Amino acid sequence: MSSECEFRLRAREPLLYAYSALELLDHHDQFDEHREWVLFWVGGVALLRTVGHVLQKVDAVGSPELGCIISSKWAMWKENRQENAIFWDFIEKERNNVLKIFKLGVFVGQVPDHMPSSDECVSNICEKDIPTHCETGEDGRDLFFDAVMWWQEQLAAIEKEWRLSCRTSN
Structure with missing residues (x-):
C-alpha cells in the first residue's frame, strides 16, 4: 500500500488542540479563573470550527479523490442537518456568536473588573456550578465534548473511505 494511503488529515491538528x-x-x-475560562472557551470554539475549514480548504485540495470524499461529506452534513445538529446548532452557531458578535453561548456569570468574593457574589451566579448553555440548558462542556467526538467520527470516516478508495485504485 502506498504511503499516500497512510496519511492523517491536517484537520486533526486543530481537533487535537480543541480537545x-x-x-x-x-x-x-x-x-x-473567569477570564482564563472564557479564553479557553472562545479559543476552543474557534478551533472546533477551524477543523472544518482545514478539512475543506487544505485537506480537500490535496488530491482530487480526497476532495470528492470531503465534498460528499459536506453535502451530506448539509442535507442531514438534524443528524448533524452538533455541527449546525453548536459548532457553527457558537463560532458565529463568539467571533462575530462576541456573545457567549454559555452562562459563566458576569464579567467583573475583579473576581468577587463569595460574600460579594450574587446568588444566581455563584450557585451555578456549571457553565450552562443558554439555549439547551446543558453543561456547555458536554456540548463541546459532543462536538469533539462528532469531528473525531467524521474525520475517521473520511480517512477510512480514503484508504478504501486508495486501495482499490492501486
Whole structure:
C-alpha cells in the first residue's frame, strides 16, 4: 500500500488542540479563573470550527479523490442537518456568536473588573456550578465534548473511505 494511503488529515491538528481546550475548560473554575475560562472557551470554539475549514480548504485540495470524499461529506452534513445538529446548532452557531458578535453561548456569570468574593457574589451566579448553555440548558462542556467526538467520527470516516478508495485504485 502506498504511503499516500497512510496519511492523517491536517484537520486533526486543530481537533487535537480543541480537545486540549476542553481539558482546560474541565480543569479551570469558571468563577475563580473567569477570564482564563472564557479564553479557553472562545479559543476552543474557534478551533472546533477551524477543523472544518482545514478539512475543506487544505485537506480537500490535496488530491482530487480526497476532495470528492470531503465534498460528499459536506453535502451530506448539509442535507442531514438534524443528524448533524452538533455541527449546525453548536459548532457553527457558537463560532458565529463568539467571533462575530462576541456573545457567549454559555452562562459563566458576569464579567467583573475583579473576581468577587463569595460574600460579594450574587446568588444566581455563584450557585451555578456549571457553565450552562443558554439555549439547551446543558453543561456547555458536554456540548463541546459532543462536538469533539462528532469531528473525531467524521474525520475517521473520511480517512477510512480514503484508504478504501486508495486501495482499490492501486
